[in-house]
Amino acid sequence: MIDLMKNEWIKAWYGRKVWVFLIVLAACTILGTVVGVMMKNYADAYIDLLFFETVFPIFAGFVSLYAVILVSGALAKEFSSGTIKQLFIRPVSRTRILLSKWISIMLLSFLLLLGAGFVLFLVEMLFFTENTTWMIGFKTMWSMVLHHTPTLLFYIALATLIGVWMRSTALTIVVAFIPMFFKGILMVLLMQYDWSKWIVFMHFELYNSYEKPVDLIFSSDLFDSVWHSAAYIGAHILILLLISHLIFKKRDVL
Template sequence: MIMALMKNEWMKAWYGRKIWVFIVVIAACILLGTGLTVFLNSLDNGGLTGSLFLELGFPLLAPIINIYMVIQVSGAIAGEFRSGTAKQLLIRPVSRTKLLVTKWFSMAVLGILFYLLIAFVLFLINMILFGSNVSWTDGANTMMSLVAYSLPSMLFYIMLAVLVACLTRSTALTIVITLIPYFFGDIFTILLNFYEWPKWVIFTHLDLVNIYYMEETFIQQPFDYAWQSILFIGLHGVIFLVLAHIVFKKRDVL
């Protein structure tokens, strides 16, 4: 039953929410970025080598995937309340808890697959065109590290979108409210250089790639280790999902 519900969600995402359009857009971005990098390398001897294409490209595309997954979640939950299809789902002999788990889990799996696919494509381009002085093993390690450091943020946004969608039942409000961290996260990151309290604000932890992987000198680490920030993000995500399930089980769908 769970797999059937997940397939149903993926089919609706593909045909109803136009995943193929997003794939075309991402492919165009990758082709444009690759062409621009080749052109710049032709102007500069040495240019961009090693794993730099991958390290620069993936962090630029990951936020686009995060935003798109928020749109997908808002459509899967809030959009179905608006269109009335949520009522048709709830008359099935399946619990509300199982329905909501199916929705957010299928979107999380979809987001992870997008991450892995795009990271793999960038890895291949990097190794074939720009990775002359790095081994394939090191390149693969870089690819997996970038995915691992980026996934907690993507899952956080999905779980937050689930809660907001259940509370508001509005696609537009879900997208706007969920993406607030993109606009205010940097503020708390800057404040962390002067105060101690911002480390307890979840927004400070969401850019794990720059905070812990890239180790940017101008960014203060909120915790000593990346796993601590990941646990902090995970704790918030679990709270969001618990609240979402409580609201979803009690909300009237009429």
């Protein structure tokens, strides 16, 4: 399992250009910092942690998008190109192959999310914070990372299912991107109904729904606690992975 995961990380770094994504994140961080400093100087005031809480969700979205691309490369692209045969001829079960791919991408995506959060936290504390202590800023950063993690894992699981089912890189990316771009509209339209809390997309804004429910319109009445919502997302993730596993075991390589 460890060797398979190392293999996936090497593929991700060289074949799926993780280093390019890191350069893009770095450029976006520099650009966001410059714009934020200009706005701060122009307004001559800045609310503590406002920069981080505004920019981090955008970066979390970037990481989710890239995680879907990683999954499409690890599954759909390998099916379409036939390179997955090199894994199937090994004396390793398909269950371990699929699990190694999912865990590798999950860990890599989480590290990217955590790394982006930590860099933005440093930028916040160095350039924009006046009254907030480093400990409070770190707790806010860690809280937002954890609140965005279930949503990130859901997108990875969804892309995994689409990848092993359709075996098309383009379809995997497009279908997985649909809930990312339209969930906000659905949340606004459906939040007025009591039954909307049973739609998993309604739980994707965990931080805004439970930590700061008065700030955004996404503060609909969901479950009693953030743990219940996280568990609900987790149940959907397990279902998606189970279906993916069943399809992957029966999938013909040809």
